[in-house]
Amino acid sequence: MAIEYLGLSQIQGPLVILEGVENAFFDEIVEITVAGNEKKMGRIIEIYEDKAVIQVFESTESMSLKNTSSRLTGHPMEIPLSSDILGRTFNGIGQPIDHLGPIHAEVSRDINGLPLNPVTREYPRNYIRTGISAIDGLTTLIRGQKLPIFSGNGLPHDRLAAQIVKQASLGEDSDEKFAIVFAAMGVKYDVAEYFRNTFEESGVSDHVVMYLNLANDPVVERLITPKAALTAAEYLAFEKNMHILVVLTDMTSFAEAMREVSSSKGEIPSRKGYPGYLYSELATVYERAGLVRGVNGSVTQIPILTMPNDDITHPIPDLTGYITEGQIVLDRTMHGQGIYPPINVLPSLSRLMKDGIGEGYTREDHQAVANQLFSCYAAVGDARALASVIGEDELSALDKQYLKFGQAFEERFVGQGEEENRTILETLDLGWELLRMIPRQELDRIDTKLLDQYYDRK
């Protein structure tokens, strides 16, 4: 029934141009058969009268202007969904690659999704215990939040993400339906394998959906991967009432792919060659997290991104930070000192933390302890800077106390074992223990009442 168009008029990198098409629409999926046997998919990204610019998934290798035939599918990019996707593995554009056969779709969903109406959102308030002090205590993760890990190459962001997934899934409300959606964009095979093993070891692998686009997979597919994963996550959360933790790694590859495609389209670049719509595109990914009024499920996102050259002002981490609700920043110096997880708490932040902690959620002193730890640790930085100029011996007694506190804070509070799962009360008590190393009158962020109650108590 559908018309087959023979040949193409131009091939340029991942983009091909098809002329003479009728009735095609913007964002439509095109099926391209190469040399009679190999099937590829593409998406119309620009259209002028009968001329369509198609972005080909997989690669344009072996395609010529003559050996192809193209067919319009009549629908935008969709993926099949049902509860059976749990435990399955897909490629970057949502096709099963685990040899378990196709998905018997209950529904097919457009991967672009639709923006959640702000009035139907519910403000996230329930915290997720990760068992990691630096996160639970200082940058608390809230259900429905998007909290990225800003990392660099060679830093243990994968181990940290895996630990969060493992320990969060084994939290106290494990009776609720919980699942993980994992999307890999341009990561090494080893990384994907590491996550797969971790999921298996912790016994959650039948609650994991994986979308894998590895480093040697086609670049263009990378643009689809996070959207496919989030479509699955939204389906499971808002239609199957499950609590979904989405791990997206590595968002830097996603942005790089966007730049690559944009430049082959001949678009005008803005910052560092990235297209002007980088912010909007990142936002359409990150904003697909949250809670919906009247629905039991939730989508929580932990995107991982490697900052090029550890530069937090690079456009990718920079724009990400403006969209996500905080960030967890890993630090190379701390990693060098053997501290795991090497979280630099000062630039780390959780915006939703303030409403999900305190009395009724964690403990009434949580916010105050966190503020005081931040403030004292900032003072440690000043003391260290001074010590590097005048030598540690010349420091005042107070500054010396700060130095000691700083070391203890990094080693005992931030540092912990990869298998160590601390309760929130352990974390807070540890915080107090460290604060007692500082004279009481220096603690200016804590109410006198709380100080009376906790500071003097041993």
Add this chain to the structure above:
Amino acid sequence: MNNTGVIYGINGPVVYLKGNTGFKMHEMVYVGPEKLVGEVINLTKDTTTVQVYEETSGLRPGETAQATGDAISVTLGPGILTNIFDGIERPLNEIAARSGKYITRGVSVDALNTEKKWSTHITVKPGDTIFGGAIIAEVQETPAILHKSMVPPNVSGVVKSVAEDGDYTITDTIVTLTGKDGQDIPLKLAQKWPIRMPRPTAEREPGNRPLVTGQRILDTMFPIAKGGTAAIPGGFGTGKTMTQHQIAKWSDADIIIYIGCGERGNEMTQVLEEFSELVDPKTGNPLMDRTALIANTSNMPVAAREASIYTGVTLAEYYRDMGYDVAIMADSTSRWAEALRELSGRLEEMPAEEGFPAYLASRLAVFYERAGLMKNLNGTEGSVSMIGAVSPQGGDFSEPVTQNTKRFVRCFWGLDKSLAYARHFPAIHWLTSYSEYIGDLASWYNENVDEHFVEYRSRILAILNQESSLMEIVKLIGSDVLPDDQKLTLEIARVIRLGFLQQNAFHAEDTCVPLKKQFLMMDIILYLQERAKELVVKGMPMSVLKESNIFDRIVSIKYDVANNELEKFKEYRQAIDEFYQQVLEKNG
């Protein structure tokens, strides 16, 4: 019959129509069978370019676009307050009622409820000659706000007939005018106005009273006048949104228009929830009663993001015309500038700095110039104050949006990363921030708060400046080697930073502080400095002075003295005197 055009090209939110369509610039058009809302942004003999305010996925070449004859405009009338709209004034509650949790495309809903009947009091009578801007009817829109319906600015005539006081919808004719040419002009509770055109006023007046926000660093250090403009630039996590929320909650404006432009969905939800629960200290009504929200979150269509700030400022001007003081929070103007950049890129325009279009500066200027304290056409006085957040890339203030904004605003509240890292909030840095209004407002402060207000403010700022130069030395050689009078300066600066500049938004008393208390806090800090200085001059070392807890007691005044028990400050004055005596007795 309106013009129609045929689509021939689609590139994201930009749609090209073939040939000379006869469309007008900035005319609103309906694109495709789903009637997606769009606006004409470019015309040539061969092409009409339309930016579409909705997702264009699914559009086909060959489909038609229909012009509406009007520029893209908003409906102004009762029902705006307490509501939440998208970037082109479509009510999100209505959209949710029709299409569920997601925002679908081509939803055609009225901006304001056309069925709700408002209890209306007509204020004109037949025979009156009335001009544009004249108030014709009053409606209690919310318990806090009396809505005054006006003659559209470009209309005038003699009242021919009026309806009786009673319940009317916004589409009922309540007053009929006879125009200049003798034709009948029906007037309703609501009117339309194009978003890109400022509503006319009689004249602009100089700002002479502050927008009181209850935030010490703003009110005392860097105040904004009613009708003024301010920018809050800061990297992510430095507290732009938090500062805007605080001003929206506690400022003494009559109306707040909060524009969430390309920001997070959860933030809008938070404003909705919080503002419905919080009570306005002045009127005792929920804060939402004086607030309207425009939410165009980062994942909503980019073209509507560009329009959202114009929609917001038009709503604000409408309430200003009624004689109210309106404050606009625009969070964030950088997202708006990026929307401009994105659309400009799609149009393949020649980029200027950092890929932003060359007209960025002029667009910013036009936006900020719509603020002001105005004498309205109907003789009332109202103001639109604008507070725009700026999200500079990498927190670097030298980028084009921050720099161009700085040219057009008179208040600059620079947020600082290192303060935010140390959780010093609000993280507005006292050395980089400035307010050009302080001169204009000095007489107001001196008359209404205290005659020493401006003088004390300067003294506090001077101490902070001294601290900053002393810190240069301390960073190199430590504070122990400083002479005692400089140590005292550092200690007093610490008291100012912790006790005065830091303000806890989550503390019931500290979240909003009246001007009187702000003044008394300055007074007590300066008194402490005076007495301590006398001691130092007498040869008392700082180590002795610091044995007393008086410095820390002054720091916690913000928590320990409630906003309504200001007489307690006397006790602190006594405590300082006692401290003075004690030090002298012990060590004298």
